[in-house]
Amino acid sequence: MTEFITILGNLPRKSNSRRIVANRRTGKPMVIKSADALAYERSFMAQIPARLKTGMEGPLALSAVIYYRNPLSDLSDELLCDLIEKSGMIKNDRQFVYKVLTKKIDRLNPRVEFGISRVIDK
Secondary structure: OOOEEEEEOOOOOOOOOEEEEEOOOOOOEEEEEOHHHHHHHHHHHHHOOHHHOOOEOOOEEEEEEEEEOOOOOOOOOHHHHHHHHHHOOEOOHHHEEEEEEEEEEOOOOOEEEEEEEEOOOO
């Protein structure tokens, strides 16, 4: 059975969450996450219970309902998958072989509700 987790906050798009800055050491330009994406990442990590940081392996399925603040937001799970991996819940986000994504709007309470389950490979 899949346990669903709720992460509060408006999930930013990965492609819109980048900015170009100068490397302090070399002066060369580099691409980093936006301030919004970094804040969301910190919030996401703080909301994941330690008991779920098991580093699941093998083929996995992701089921997610993403509640955006704005109806113009595109449905995107790239940052969500990256953060699930970074949190230690799974070993690698390439393990997702099946995804079910739903977009909804909640202007007052944007959030992501998701669950991960193992896929039985026959």
